[in-house]
Amino acid sequence: MSAITDQQLVDFVYAEARMLDEQQFEVWLELFTEDGYYWMPLAHGQTDPRLHASLLYEDKLLLRVRVERLAGQRTFSQQPKSRSHHLLARPEIETGHEWHAPDRGQYVVRTAFHYVETRQDQQTLFAGWSVHQLIAAEDGLRIKQKRVDLVNCDSAMRSIQLLM
């Protein structure tokens, strides 16, 4: 396949956030490779998802459980449903990242964001940045890992029910 342009990478990140905000979770899930992970560290600058706690460290199976749960008839914490909104800063291609290797179809993109999650009368603002590790597949880009770092990752928090 032809080389991936910077614009395609940027467009992918915007489109992915929009799918989440539009709650197209089933479509969103298909963006991940079969061995893909979604990681939200608990510690600032965390390097180990295995022997240190994280807020989320989920493979595709767990993400599927999450997505199906959100649509479940007996998911009482989503009655009524939550809504989310991403406000993204311009995604930056991380050409200096050790995993970034266009010649092997691997790309790293960092995107600062503000994210709002609401349910009933509660609205919570989160700020942070996400790092997408993307792989060029036959039919387009896929997520190998999405890492979401919150600036207040170690604060006491109420429920975060949707995905940033």
Add this chain to the structure above:
Amino acid sequence: MSYRNNPEAIQALVRPTEVHKDLFIDDEIFQLEMEHLFANAWVYVGHASQVPNVGDYFTTTVGDQPVVMVRHNDNTVRVLHNRCPHKGVMVVNDPCGNTGKFFRCPYHAWSFKTDGALLALPLKRGYDPDVFKQTEASQGMAQVENVRNHRDFIFCRLSPEGQSFEEFFGESLSTLDNMVDRSPEGKLEVAGGVLRYMHDCNWKMLVDNQTDTCHPMVAHESSAGTAVRVWNEAPEGTPKPMAVEQFAPFISSYEFFEGMGIRVWENGHGHTGVSDSIHAAYSDIPGYQESMVKAYGEERAKQILGDVRHNTTYFPNIMVKGPIQTLRIFKPLAPNKTLVESWTFRLVGAPDKLLERTLMYNRLINAPTSMVGHDDHEVYERAQHGLHSRGRDWVNVARLYDPTEEGRKNEVTNGTNEWQMRNQYRAWAHYMTADMQQKEPA
């Protein structure tokens, strides 16, 4: 009506099979819990592995009291009220660290030994020694006198008078002992960070929930039920992931939970999962069994690992899971506000995979991002709102009530019995009023 200095009114809130809504929503009751219940009971402070070296400290709260736990120069762990005797500043602010030989207040540089004694203060000639020694401040930072270290678990009783540590816990310490014994070296270390989850509900709802075995198949159908359903769609022969092993037992049948049993100790302590539990069927981790047999011998190792207790509630506000090495603290912040801290331990000398399993469990069940957590959080907060209804005044705990149970202890009963909840509420009434004087009628 005021509950202050009114033990009769407080005791009347706990009936044999129901408790009054004021336990959960009343401001004065909450304040009295902080002054009485959290002073009379032995409350968990922290773990000695958090302060391994002299001068290491860890800051936390006991009830609503800010304290600092510190390793003193005689190698014992001390607990000090985190309050400068001068102007009231919290002397230590970091969650943990090393203070060296003394604490130094950031406001006026008064300094204190790690047992709280006043060491020095600048420009001391400004104080007349005879006047100064009459002041409270001359005594330094207040030390909590009653501190006990049980196999590295640090508890304290804020009240100078009261029940001894041994009387308070009775036989219940066996759960902590089992968790420690699960290390081939008989040693635990706090590891992996702490999950902190804020709830807009009363702290006792979380305590009540720990031995509530009739909610998982209902409240957690959405999370554990979905996990099982998704897993069932996996291709034949796919190895069962650790996450599914952890989720699936949550939606076991009523019969399973009835059969696993509950043990009710005295003073509000008790545990679910006597003969079986949701932690009983985890896969073996290579190398662990062998290291346990080597350390303890075949029979003793089997005994330790065969004790698969589910949730042990230590009254008033912690829950321990031995088989998965977690400890949760339900920290009361207000009648309708509770901070849940979920801590994890490394079994010293055991393979890393056990800590990985523990951390996965904590993340899947106890994080603010946990699906299981969302299920529970939702019902707690709905209860906090619902209890303000004047349509009903009482919360029901009548399941399998036996009129002869009061005063009995160390018994095993049906796993869906609410006896353990009744045990907690009786203990609540007791420790609320144990040191309370009835006000003389005007």
